[in-house]
Amino acid sequence: MADAIRTDSLTKSFADFEAVIDVSLRVEANEIYGFLGPNGAGKTTTIMMLLGLERPTRGVAYLLDSPSHAREFAVRRRLGVLGERQVFFDDMTAREYLRFFGRLYSVDRIEHRIDALLERVNLTHAADARARDFSRGMQQKLGLVRALLHDPELLILDEPVSALDPRGVVEVRELLHSELGRGKTVLISSHVLTEVEQLADRIGIMNKGRLMVEDTLDNIRQALQPEARIQIELAEPDRFPTAALLDLDFVSRTELRDGRLSVHLMGVASPAARADVSRAISQHGGVIVNMHAEQMTLEQAFVTITDEDVERLAA
Amino acid sequence: MGFDRRLGKGRLRAAWLVCQRDLRGLLFSPGTYLVVLLAGLAAHLFLNTLAQSIADSGLAVLSGAFNLPIYSVLFVTGLFLALASVTSISREREQGTLEVLFYGPIDVAAYIGGKLVSFGLAYLGLLALYLVCYALFAGSTGFAFAVPTWAVIGLSIPVVMHVVALGTFVSTATRRVRASLAWFLLILLVLLALQFSPDLLELAPVGNRFYPPLRLARIVLERINLAFTWVSPFALLIKGTEAVRRADALLYVYTAAISSCSVLVLAAGSMYLMWKGGVRS
Numbered sequence: 001m002a003d004a005i006r007t008d009s010l011t012k013s014f015a016d017f018e019a020v021i022d023v024s025l026r027v028e029a030n031e032i033y034g035f036l037g038p039n040g041a042g043k044t045t046t047i048m049m050l051l052g053l054e055r056p057t058r059g060v061a062y063l064l065d066s067p068s069h070a071r072e073f074a075v076r077r078r079l080g081v082l083g084e085r086q087v088f089f090d091d092m093t094a095r096e097y098l099r100f101f102g103r104l105y106s107v108d109r110i111e112h113r114i115d116a117l118l119e120r121v122n123l124t125h126a127a128d129a130r131a132r133d134f135s136r137g138m139q140q141k142l143g144l145v146r147a148l149l150h151d152p153e154l155l156i157l158d159e160p161v162s163a164l165d166p167r168g169v170v171e172v173r174e175l176l177h178s179e180l181g182r183g184k185t186v187l188i189s190s191h192v193l194t195e196v197e198q199l200a201d202r203i204g205i206m207n208k209g210r211l212m213v214e215d216t217l218d219n220i221r222q223a224l225q226p227e228a229r230i231q232i233e234l235a236e237p238d239r240f241p242t243a244a245l246l247d248l249d250f251v252s253r254t255e256l257r258d259g260r261l262s263v264h265l266m267g268v269a270s271p272a273a274r275a276d277v278s279r280a281i282s283q284h285g286g287v288i289v290n291m292h293a294e295q296m297t298l299e300q301a302f303v304t305i306t307d308e309d310v311e312r313l314a315a
Numbered sequence: 316m317g318f319d320r321r322l323g324k325g326r327l328r329a330a331w332l333v334c335q336r337d338l339r340g341l342l343f344s345p346g347t348y349l350v351v352l353l354a355g356l357a358a359h360l361f362l363n364t365l366a367q368s369i370a371d372s373g374l375a376v377l378s379g380a381f382n383l384p385i386y387s388v389l390f391v392t393g394l395f396l397a398l399a400s401v402t403s404i405s406r407e408r409e410q411g412t413l414e415v416l417f418y419g420p421i422d423v424a425a426y427i428g429g430k431l432v433s434f435g436l437a438y439l440g441l442l443a444l445y446l447v448c449y450a451l452f453a454g455s456t457g458f459a460f461a462v463p464t465w466a467v468i469g470l471s472i473p474v475v476m477h478v479v480a481l482g483t484f485v486s487t488a489t490r491r492v493r494a495s496l497a498w499f500l501l502i503l504l505v506l507l508a509l510q511f512s513p514d515l516l517e518l519a520p521v522g523n524r525f526y527p528p529l530r531l532a533r534i535v536l537e538r539i540n541l542a543f544t545w546v547s548p549f550a551l552l553i554k555g556t557e558a559v560r561r562a563d564a565l566l567y568v569y570t571a572a573i574s575s576c577s578v579l580v581l582a583a584g585s586m587y588l589m590w591k592g593g594v595r596s
Contacts, residue, residue: 048593048595051417051418053414053417053593053594053595054593054595055593071422073322073325073326073420073422074420076418076419076420076421077419077420079418081418083411083414083415083418085411087410087411087412087414087415088412089336089340089412090340090343091340091343100332100336101419103328103332104328104329104332104419104420104421105419105420106328146415
């Protein structure tokens with residue numbers, strides 16, 4: 001499948017400071033890509049270069065197979081962007097603001113599209129209110145509606161849920177999943193790691209201008225923590241032959257302590273691995289009361305990867 | 316490589332949308348109404364003085380009744396639009412709306428073009444408003460527009476656009492509203508100083524034998540002024556009104572053409588600066 005975004009050795013220097021260094025990332029079509037990094041890691045500069053709003057010092061970025069710096073109008077129409085900061089034109093209502101962008105993007109049946117999207121994010125009631133007076137959460141939703149207005153193939157979203165309440169987060173999550181279902185591609189840059197963990201198919205983590213890692217979360221976990229552990233509560237733990245689980249080729253060892261069975265896995269505790277363990281326990285007469293996978297969260301992976309020691313290793 | 320018709324159409328669409336948005340912004344701006352009020356007061360002051368003098372002596376002291384009122388109104392309006400242009404891009408850059416706009420199908424040519432057209436249309440709109448008011452006044456008093464007044468009104472369009480394009484250029488070159496205003500005022504002061512300082516120095520009691528430094532300064536300023544004659548909107552305006560006074564059609568057209576060319580050069584410079592400097596603050 002063609003890449004929706006590709007960068008080759010993208011580098012940006014400001015005077016004697018290198019904000020982005022040799023970043024080569026790849027976002028496949030029809031995936032949600034989590035773009036992470038601490039403040040000042042170079043994410044925003046990278047995004048600006050992707051959008052053709054900053055010129056790279058070196059390297060090249062391609063958006064939908066077109067070089068970003070060309071800023072082709074036809075490509076812009078296939079791209080939806082939500083910036084980190086939501087800003088609105090003076091005195092325009094939400095509807096007027098969206099109408100302006102709808103006309104800029106040559107959207108057919110603008111009013112119908114505006115109504116449908118505002119309803120989708122529960123903003124219908126505020127359609128004719130001045131956008132600048134909205135709460136931060138409402139402004140963020142309105143920005144998302146603007147980004148989706150022309151039904152773009154590729155969405156680049158910078159902190160799309162940072163100002164939203166839990167209900168708003170769910171609405172946006174559902175919206176993004178439905179966009180993915182319609183064949184769209186999404187790049188999300190966010191500090192809300194739990195959200196990215198739930199949404200993203202693949203993740204890229206930047207630190208100090210470099211792309212430290214780019215992979216699926218499971219592969220990142222496996223690389224950082226080669227072992228995962230499943231904690232199992234059994235109905236009759238003492239009668240269960242724990243060694244039987246060693247027949248599974250991904251189980252490295254088992255431990256029974258205080259009535260709890262710990263199964264150590266080589267690799268990640270993926271749903272498939274958990275299902276195999278569960279099946280094996282049942283086959284040997286065990287009854288599972290509770291099962292809990294202990295593995296590295298995205299937050300832990302993020303902290304580990306952005307740690308300086310690991311950075312040196314990765315470099 | 317031929318002309319990309321779709322790109323041209325997209326660019327026109329984007330420019331027209333920017334233009335409409337900015338016109339709407341000017342329509343909702345209190346500054347516009349303040350300018351109309353100030354222009355009205357200035358016109359009232361001049362016309363009232365003229366009417367009073369006619370009532371007192373039965374003589375009109377001025378050759379064209381509408382000259383001074385119209386010139387004052389054009390000056391106030393031109394200054395307002397210049398200040399609006401000088402803050403417009405840096406303000407958008409500062410607020411972040413410029414960046415949001417450039418996420419979409421728009422480029423620097425469409426953006427700068429749209430902005431300049433909006434200021435041009437705003438000036439024409441205000442001019443039309445003033446002319447309607449003056450026409451009503453003329454109808455009720457019997458005063459008439461002289462041909463030179465029309466000529467100056469016509470010349471004011473490229474000259475005001477010249478100042479607006481200069482404002483746009485400064486706004487593009489700077490990142491903050493304050494910096495834009497400071498630079499613009501500095502440029503205007505320098506141009507004014509260059510325009511009038513040789514005349515002021517001429518008033519000083521300069522003797523060839525006793526004050527060679529002042530004489531030298533005057534000569535230098537005159538030379539610089541000569542160089543700026545074809546760049547400074549003030550110099551062009553003075554040259555144009557002089558052409559009107561002398562009924563010199565060639566100089567008039569030449570002045571208007573130079574002003575128009577300056578608009579194009581400054582617009583191209585603004586586009587280049589924005590392309591090079593980006594849209595972020």
